[in-house]
Amino acid sequence: xxxxxxxxxxxxxxxxxxxxxxxxxxxxxxxxxxxxxxxxxxxxxxxxxxxxxxxxxxxxxxxxxxxxxxxxxxxxxxxxxxxxxxxxxxxxxxxxxxxxxxxxxxxxxxxxxxxxxxxxxxxxxxxxxxxxxxxxxxxxxxxxxxxxxxxxxxxxxxxxxxxxxxxxxxxxxxxxxxxxxxxxxxxxxxxxxxxxxxxxxxxxxxxxxxxxxxxxxxxxxxxxxxxxxxxxxxxxxxxxxxxxxxxxxxxxxxxxxxxxxxxxxxxxxxxxxxxxxxx
Numbered sequence: 001x002x003x004x005x006x007x008x009x010x011x012x013x014x015x016x017x018x019x020x021x022x023x024x025x026x027x028x029x030x031x032x033x034x035x036x037x038x039x040x041x042x043x044x045x046x047x048x049x050x051x052x053x054x055x056x057x058x059x060x061x062x063x064x065x066x067x068x069x070x071x072x073x074x075x076x077x078x079x080x081x082x083x084x085x086x087x088x089x090x091x092x093x094x095x096x097x098x099x100x101x102x103x104x105x106x107x108x109x110x111x112x113x114x115x116x117x118x119x120x121x122x123x124x125x126x127x128x129x130x131x132x133x134x135x136x137x138x139x140x141x142x143x144x145x146x147x148x149x150x151x152x153x154x155x156x157x158x159x160x161x162x163x164x165x166x167x168x169x170x171x172x173x174x175x176x177x178x179x180x181x182x183x184x185x186x187x188x189x190x191x192x193x194x195x196x197x198x199x200x201x202x203x204x205x206x207x208x209x210x211x212x213x214x215x216x217x218x219x220x221x222x223x224x225x226x227x228x229x230x231x232x233x234x235x236x237x238x239x240x241x242x243x244x245x246x247x248x249x250x251x252x253x254x255x256x257x258x259x260x261x262x263x264x265x266x267x268x269x270x271x272x273x274x275x276x277x278x279x
Contacts, residue, residue: 133158136167136203143210147217156214163207166197205236213247224248225256232264239265 133139139162146155173194199207208230215223228242239261242248251257 133162133165135197136162136165136199136207138162139165140203140206140210143214147210147214152214152217156211156218159207159210159214162210163199163204167199167203169198169200169203171196171198201235204234205231208234209236213245216248216250219250221251221254221256224251225260228257228260229264232260237264239267 131142133142139158143155143158143162146152146158173196208227212224212227212231215221215227228248243252243261248257
C-alpha cells in the first residue's frame with residue numbers, strides 16, 4: 001500500500017478533526033525506518049567532524065627542534081668561557097661577576113701541574129699559534145677561554161694585552177696640523193680631528209677584575225689586590241660578589257684583602273649615609 005492510498009483511506013474513514021493526527025502517524029510510519037537508518041550515520045559524521053586529527057609535525061619543525069637540541073649539546077660540550085669562567089665580562093660588571101661565581105663553583109680546572117711536560121709543551125705550541133686579538137673584546141674572550149683551559153699564565157698575558165687594545169668608546173682628538181703660531185694671526189695654527197677608540201668604564205672594570213682573578217689563580221696576592229683596587233677605582237662596586245667569588249678564595253682570608261674591602265665597602269666603614277667622611 002502506497003503513501004497516497006493510505007492518506008486517501010485515512011481521509012475517508014476518519015473524521016475531519018483527526019486528519020492532522022492521522023497525517024502525523026502516517027508520516028512517522030513512512031519516515032521512521034529511514035530515520036533509524038540515517039541516525040547512526042549522522043552521529044558518526046558529526047563525531048568525525050569535531051575530532052581533531054593528530055598529524056605528524058612538519059619537516060621544518062622537526063629540523064628546527066633537531067637543530068636546537070644539537071646546539072644545546074654543542075654548547076654544553078664546548079663549555080664556552082662566558083658561562084664557566086671566573087673572570088668578569090665587560091658587558092655588565094655586576095651580572096658578569098655573579099655569573100663568574102656560579103661558573104667557578106661548578107668546577108673549573110685547577111692550575112696545570114709541572115710534572116706533565118707533554119701538556120706544557122703542547123700548551124706552548126698552541127700559544128704560539130694562537131690568534132692575536134685586535135680589539136679589547138677579542139683579547140678578553142681569548143683570556144676567558146685560556147682561564148677555562150687552566151692556562152692562567154697565558155690568560156693573564158691576554159688580559160694585559162687586551163687593556164692596550166682599542167675598546168668600544170669612540171673619542172675625537174684634536175691635533176695641531178700647523179706647528180707654531182698661525183701665519184695669519186698670533187694664535188696657534190689649525191687643528192685636525194683624529195678618531196680613537198679607548199676603553200669605556202665597564203671594559204676598564206672588567207679588565208682589572210679579570211687580571212685579579214688570574215693573579216689569584218697564580219697565588220699572587222699582591223697582583224690580585226692591586227687589580228681589585230684598580231677595578232674599584234674604575235667604578236666597580238659589586239662588593240658582595242667579590243666577597244663570595246670562589247675564584248678569589250686564595251686571597252679572601254688574607255689581611256690585604258680584608259683591608260681593601262674595609263676601605264671600599266661602605267657597609268664595613270660605619271654608618272656614612274652621605275659619603276662626606278670618606279669610605
